[in-house]
Amino acid sequence: MNTNSRNLTLLTDLYELTMMQGYFKTHSKEHVVFDIFYRRNPCGGAYAIACGLDQAIDYIKDLHFEQEDIDYLRSTGFFQEDFLDYLKNFRFTGDIYAIPEGTIIFPKEPLVKVIAPIMEAQLVETALLNIINHQSLIATKAARVVQEAGGGVMEFGLRRAQGPDAGIYGARAAVIAGCIGTSNVLAGQMFDIPVKGTHAHSWIMSFPSELEAFRTYAELFPDNCLLLVDTYDTLNSGVKHAIQVFREMREKGIHSKLFGIRLDSGDLAYLTKKARIMLDEAGFPDAIISASSDLDEYLINSLMNQGAKITSWGVGTNLITSKDCPSFGGVYKLACIIDENGTEIPKIKVSENVEKVTNPGNKKILRIYDKASGKIKADLITLEDEVFTEDQPLTLFDPLATWKRTRLEAGTYTIRELLVPIFKNGQCVYESPSVMDIQAYCTQEKATLWDESKRLINPQEVYVDLSRKLYDLKNQLLDDAHTIKD
Amino acid sequence: MNTNSRNLTLLTDLYELTMMQGYFKTHSKEHVVFDIFYRRNPCGGAYAIACGLDQAIDYIKDLHFEQEDIDYLRSTGFFQEDFLDYLKNFRFTGDIYAIPEGTIIFPKEPLVKVIAPIMEAQLVETALLNIINHQSLIATKAARVVQEAGGGVMEFGLRRAQGPDAGIYGARAAVIAGCIGTSNVLAGQMFDIPVKGTHAHSWIMSFPSELEAFRTYAELFPDNCLLLVDTYDTLNSGVKHAIQVFREMREKGIHSKLFGIRLDSGDLAYLTKKARIMLDEAGFPDAIISASSDLDEYLINSLMNQGAKITSWGVGTNLITSKDCPSFGGVYKLACIIDENGTEIPKIKVSENVEKVTNPGNKKILRIYDKASGKIKADLITLEDEVFTEDQPLTLFDPLATWKRTRLEAGTYTIRELLVPIFKNGQCVYESPSVMDIQAYCTQEKATLWDESKRLINPQEVYVDLSRKLYDLKNQLLDDAHTIKD
Missing domain, CATH: 3.20.140.10 (nicotinate phosphoribosyltransferase)
Structure with a gap:
């Protein structure tokens, strides 16, 4: 350890x-x-x-x-x-x-x-x-966030935490209060808590096309395949390409343990409802829709009230700094x-x-x-x-x-x-x-x-x-x- | 090191x-x-x-x-x-x-x-x-605070910092941006920056009387003698007793390099103006008046505009967490x-x-x-x-x-x-x-x-x-x- x-x-x-x-x-x-x-x-x-x-x-x-x-x-x-x-x-x-x-x-x-x-x-x-x-x-802030989300909250704040300790012990506190995991690998190692994450915009941008980036990721991590869909155009490009890759996986007989999409910008209520329909119609009702983007307990509460179709939440800055307090x-x-x-x-x-x-x-x-x-x-x-x-x-x-x-x-x-x-x-x-x-x-x-x-x-x-x-x-x-x- | x-x-x-x-x-x-x-x-x-x-x-x-x-x-x-x-x-x-x-x-x-x-x-x-x-x-927050105070700002936030690193590296950043020192001894040691501080309410409370607490402190630290005057009653007890101790020092021929009072509560504009008059009338125009108490750049600006008589500022929580941001x-x-x-x-x-x-x-x-x-x-x-x-x-x-x-x-x-x-x-x-x-x-x-x-x-x-x-x-x-x- x-x-x-x-x-x-x-x-x-x-x-x-x-x-x-x-x-x-x-x-x-x-x-x-x-x-x-x-x-x-x-x-x-x-x-x-x-x-x-x-x-x-x-x-x-x-x-x-x-x-x-x-x-x-x-x-x-x-x-x-x-x-x-x-x-x-x-x-x-x-x-x-x-x-x-x-x-x-x-x-x-x-x-x-x-x-x-x-x-x-x-x-x-x-x-x-x-x-x-x-x-x-x-811990108190995280409990509030988890309570409004009803679960499925991941702590993603390390890059905005007030120094290494704030990231490390903040991740520990967040998991104690109910977060299901953290992006922080050192906290995962030190405290034996689940670590989570997939890829960033830079992954997508390092490939000639979004589709190729998704396809490569799905081949490498078939069982942890959350594709980030907002690099170019969420609905017209990202979600379409994600569905195409999920279809290709299905055709190859790959049954992923965990797959879906992640949105990191835009109107999360509107986009997740649209994305949910697209995924369901394509035959992927079990695809996760994960959202991140300046979330806190108030925004999560509002998104829930608007019927946003979010099953998993990545909460960063506002949790790890307890921004409003x-x-x-x-x-x-x-x-x-x-x-x-x-x-x-x-x-x-x-x-x-x-x-x-x-x-x-x-x-x-x-x-x-x-x-x-x-x-x-x-x-x-x-x-x-x-x-x-x-x-x-x-x-x-x-x-x-x-x-x-x-x-x-x-x-x-x-x-x-x-x-x-x-x-x-x-x-x-x-x-x-x-x-x-x-x-x-x-x-x-x-x-x-x-x-x-x-x-x-x-x-x-x-x-x-x-x-x-x-x-x-x-x-x-x-x-x-x-x-x-x- | x-x-x-x-x-x-x-x-x-x-x-x-x-x-x-x-x-x-x-x-x-x-x-x-x-x-x-x-x-x-x-x-x-x-x-x-x-x-x-x-x-x-x-x-x-x-x-x-x-x-x-x-x-x-x-x-x-x-x-x-x-x-x-x-x-x-x-x-x-x-x-x-x-x-x-x-x-x-x-x-x-x-x-x-x-x-x-x-x-x-x-x-x-x-x-x-x-x-x-x-x-x-x-560093940015500290620069704003120092700018409004015009100097004399000490970083006192360790106990409210978001973990040890936030206190240590926050103190370093604060000094880079113009704070004259920090209360944080470890930061002082690690970065060779000035450390500052005198005593807390618990010092006063551990003695049978405020006067005895002040007198003992002045004997022990004649050259760093900032007496905390707000434990019982700032003007009627604290400042009076501080003046008594400064007089005793003068009578003994002790010329302190640094002496004065610190206020940690109450209406700082009112109290420091009154305290300044009391200190000046007692023949101590060079006594420092130091203030702390949830200060930030806005409150310091306001106190300066009100003509508060503060020569030294201890800034804690709002600086070390950059509270409003x-x-x-x-x-x-x-x-x-x-x-x-x-x-x-x-x-x-x-x-x-x-x-x-x-x-x-x-x-x-x-x-x-x-x-x-x-x-x-x-x-x-x-x-x-x-x-x-x-x-x-x-x-x-x-x-x-x-x-x-x-x-x-x-x-x-x-x-x-x-x-x-x-x-x-x-x-x-x-x-x-x-x-x-x-x-x-x-x-x-x-x-x-x-x-x-x-x-x-x-x-x-x-x-x-x-x-x-x-x-x-x-x-x-x-x-x-x-x-x-x-």
Whole structure:
């Protein structure tokens, strides 16, 4: 397997390292709890999909400073020798909990929880955010595209991805979220995921004629014979020549496993309907019609509504960059300090914007399912030591509008804890499933969402509530914060 | 130096490899000319900045298939043994010409020209586009941001970049385009570019009080002392405490090289004007006011117009993802086939959209400067063998509106050829300058643009014209294309 492993220890913001040195000099013994969470779902949706944990695990496992890294840091002039000495034997020794990849997630709940000595917890902020933000973004975008297409989506965006990693890990995220394959061969090799593709306009143009280009391709790849029909004139040249080649294959007794046409330009609704009639009339009702051309979930939705005859979708730029929303706003916030005696001191970040106030303390997330339908009822963020059991009635209330309450009777709901242990005392205790297994899990996860939360326009938000104890703690800390200390 | 070198040979779309096998079986002897060009400037601007060549060179130099790559390709079932055998000794043996990094570029002109055996030229399409598209995008976006700020821009986007490479190479592109530094330590190490940063909210929150956090930071980093003032209350707490700490430093006789405040939230126009008054009245007119918080070129322009007192800008998400335009539409199109006898057969890609018709043939680009001002007059795309000299009058005409003509008298203009040799017969003949030298060159390049082409709203496009010979060739091929061959 081509792991392309790299030393990413310095993949961090300078201020993580200057703060580390500050903690080293002043209060290095403390442990802290940091949460990664996000505030708003991408693309106006009502959910996101957790992704990137596997790469985050590799990053944490590999954390170490090479001599050249120490030398480089020294050369910047920011660091002192005792701190650089400390870095020489630096390893991550803390605990990490995370929501598994492929899980449906909602704003404000911790996707990743880091409990570690303050210096270690600070260092890993930037890279963890970079990895989780990127991959969760692309998984979420891909899920939206796949949902509107109803399946058959191929990820074709490598050439427009924001660098090699964006192409490689974007392809992985897209497959986790339901794409049936990628054009990206390196991603196929690294993650054992299906690779797809046929030919480009340059193939057609390198032959004296379109027909000869098609005929040659069909001879070479009879079982993966999607012919690109829009190089010269889609209906009058491309589709006609494709049909001629399919006829020739049939006359030779070749029964292709996969054959059809691909359109990469023009009015896809009009052209695919016409092409479908031409193919059907020629006796090829099983010929695939594949389309690509600046597709996204909105255009696919529109094409489906127009009755376009497309059975397979190649989605590139808009998926691999999440074009209408190219960043996932995951943040990494201090939730708790654990002092040298083991006492937990919950911390809150105040903001003038009430939605930006953080949830304090060492927390967990309980997902509450409707027992009858298996659908998600709500998520409940609680403190780590709280106990909830399914044999008790449960009252949920909205943390921003506390008069809104829902009482769930015992026996009508089930509870699942979302955060699972990933690292314990620096040792990885979690094994990532294969990408295709995560894809299967993600498909189950998507089925736990109500349809109303999946629609493109004005989707219904899913409730993320706080336990009474956490709610009270938060309000108490907010009250305290009004007394500014100096 | 941490090069983090990786084998990216399989970083390609599957169809490049299936087409390669097709060429291998049918017409492997041909050479071809492929052009990378783009059709529209990002973000509604009138120019872009070429970037990514250095990484493209590394990619081409490293191209080779390891045994594990061959084994993987075999496992996909698409490839035959004779082709896999050929891959074992595959190296790039062709020529590449490119516009140097940091150069101002315009739509439709070849940024990169690959002249190589058809199989080699086809393989490299995807990775070259991926690298050039990403880095040119971020360089262009960063140039826009730097232009509006008038300098003092730091790249702070790593945590929101689309994966590690997007952060690393995005930082490089941002510095090339004029950012004074990056928060990204790995990019600092890899490219010898300045790294910047101080502390986060978590630093403040890890201390019993804001004042103690500031005081400790000032003791540790007296010469890089930008205090983050918005954790609790910007004016009533943060700025007051910062001033107190600056006074204490002054009383101790510490004269900091760099000190001031950073704001990361709130109304930056209002708060920075108030903070400036407070700092000035306290006797700290040289205190820096640094701002970050979802900045982009439009918000910076607005803040400048409002008289915000900001001397230093930290720009993250919107720069590193080019949020309003997260892809650069570079394409790779066949321009010419060179047959076994060395005869050039120009090729054109027809499209129903006149702007999508490609320019055929083996071409070069001449940049025409106004001799008096040094500003760009126009670019002229010509065939490779055409000769233009500055001692002759030159008539330019618009290829889409041929009645628009400009005659330049001899002696009033200068000519520069933009494409330079990068590879000859597979050997690299070009050495990339250092990133900071490219930045200096890029600054000169930006000075060759008229102000009218740099404004945010409705910028004046720069003319990219065709030589008469190229224009006639294009029209002749378009006429021929109407006779569809079969």
